Amino acid sequence: MENFTFYTPTKIYFGKDQIKKLPQSIAPYGKRVLLVYGGGSIKRNGIYDQATTLLTEQGFEITELSGVEPNPRLETVEKGVKLCRDHQIEGIIAIGGGSTIDCSKAISAGVFYEGSPWDFTKDSSLITKTLPLFTVLTMAATGSEMNWGAVITNVETNEKLGIHSVLMIPKVSILDPTYTYTVPTKHTAAGSVDILSHLLENYFSQNKGAYVQDRISEGIMRTVINYAPQALKQPDNYEARANLMWSSTLALNGLTGRGKVGTWSCHPMEHELSAFYDITHGIGLAILTPRWMKYILNEDTVEQMANLAHYVWDIPVNSDNLFETAEKGIQAFYDCFVSWGIPMTLEEVGIPEDNLQLMAEKAVEHSTLATTAYVPLAVKDVRAIYENCL
Numbered sequence: 231m232e233n234f235t236f237y238t239p240t241k242i243y244f245g246k247d248q249i250k251k252l253p254q255s256i257a258p259y260g261k262r263v264l265l266v267y268g269g270g271s272i273k274r275n276g277i278y279d280q281a282t283t284l285l286t287e288q289g290f291e292i293t294e295l296s297g298v299e300p301n302p303r304l305e306t307v308e309k310g311v312k313l314c315r316d317h318q319i320e321g322i323i324a325i326g327g328g329s330t331i332d333c334s335k336a337i338s339a340g341v342f343y344e345g346s347p348w349d350f351t352k353d354s355s356l357i358t359k360t361l362p363l364f365t366v367l368t369m370a371a372t373g374s375e376m377n378w379g380a381v382i383t384n385v386e387t388n389e390k391l392g393i394h395s396v397l398m399i400p401k402v403s404i405l406d407p408t409y410t411y412t413v414p415t416k417h418t419a420a421g422s423v424d425i426l427s428h429l430l431e432n433y434f435s436q437n438k439g440a441y442v443q444d445r446i447s448e449g450i451m452r453t454v455i456n457y458a459p460q461a462l463k464q465p466d467n468y469e470a471r472a473n474l475m476w477s478s479t480l481a482l483n484g485l486t487g488r489g490k491v492g493t494w495s496c497h498p499m500e501h502e503l504s505a506f507y508d509i510t511h512g513i514g515l516a517i518l519t520p521r522w523m524k525y526i527l528n529e530d531t532v533e534q535m536a537n538l539a540h541y542v543w544d545i546p547v548n549s550d551n552l553f554e555t556a557e558k559g560i561q562a563f564y565d566c567f568v569s570w571g572i573p574m575t576l577e578e579v580g581i582p583e584d585n586l587q588l589m590a591e592k593a594v595e596h597s598t599l600a601t602t603a604y605v606p607l608a609v610k611d612v613r614a615i616y617e618n619c620l
């Protein structure tokens with residue numbers, strides 16, 4: 231296991247009605263807040279009314295930024311920065327999924343930076359100060375509620391890139407599983423894939439000694455595989471929603487990734503699909519993951535791939551032919567995503583062959599895929615994986 235720092239200062243209030251803790255959490259920082267949300271789901275399901283009533287009763291002055299897009303855009307971040315400056319905002323409240331939280335993180339940093347927040351995607355050290363961020367999570371997926379990352383899209387350049395700074399980690403996150411009852415089937419499935427993908431990206435690492443991280447990871451994967459179908463079938467199943475929500479947070483707060491070496495593979499490939507075609511992140515990951523696994527399966531990777539099959543899917547290990555065990559595991563992921571109703575080809579999500587070469591080039595340019603990924607992938611490899619997804 232490598233040396234690491236594990237820093238997750240977010241205070242989590244988990245469970246029904248925990249939103250009541252929101253005003254007291256923000257009060258020490260000030261009463262002028264920016265409330266950030268997406269396309270309106272929080273108005274339809276009542277979370278908006280609940281939050282604004284509580285805040286108004288406690289004397290908060292609320293400025294709103296609505297309409298944050300799935301795959302949040304730079305221009306929305308810029309709008310938020312302006313609102314914060316114009317209204318001398320003292321804290322940001324994000325109510326929504328990863329897109330709303332990520333947009334809020336970028337705003338929180340952009341307020342104290344003279345140039346464009348896009349600069350942070352090239353150099354996160356430009357972030358020197360942030361506004362305190364409070365989140366109310368409405369969808370289980372990204373883990374943004376307890377981590378240091380944000381992903382922003384620049385539609386002008388077809389780029390979707392990450393920003394990382396510990397200064398952006400939320401101060402407090404409210405996780406009420408009942409808030410996810412209204413998440414549509416497509417996003418319940420996509421969010422569940424995203425959770426699995428965060429675990430898988432860390433699971434496949436050059437490092438063989440991070441035993442505890444891998445066993446925790448398998449446990450969370452089994453949880454998602456167990457509960458996603460229940461949430462899909464019965465959206466108001468509290469036990470299912472609660473387990474998915476906590477899995478989302480634990481899958482990307484450093485618990486399973488710290489102490490490992492190497493960098494991620496499917497995420498940089500997916501971010502190009504989203505950047506060019508604005509598709510749902512988790513759907514892109516579902517299409518790519520089994521194809522990537524198949525592509526990188528070799529003598530060096532087969533042992534961990536067989537572990538995955540065995541510990542996550544209970545597939546018996548064939549020690550005479552580990553490849554057989556590994557391939558059964560890959561097929562199990564594919565079949566699982568199909569059973570969750572996910573379209574499993576690029577064609578089905580409206581991505582033609584046209585830009586595969588360009589996207590492969592960009593995926594390599596924007597990431598460390600070709601150097602420090604679990605199995606380094608050159609442009610031709612990424613292109614081949616995209617082609618296998620057509």
Ligand code: NZQ
Nearest residue numbers: 268269270271300301327328329368369371374379412413
């Ligand atoms: O915008 P509204 O109207 O709220 O609707 C949203 C949106 O259409 C809807 N939704 C969310 N909660 C709901 C709900 N609808 C009904 N009831 C609810 N309770 O779901 C749709 C998707 O929301 P979004 O926030 O886009 O989803 P997600 O949480 O999957 O976030 C995706 C974004 O996060 C990035 C992705 O790349 C993508 O841009 N990621 C962020 C990461 C991070 N910060 O650590 C890591 C991830 O790997 C990922 O890259």
Ligand code: ZN
Nearest residue numbers: 372424427511
């Ligand atoms: Zn993700």
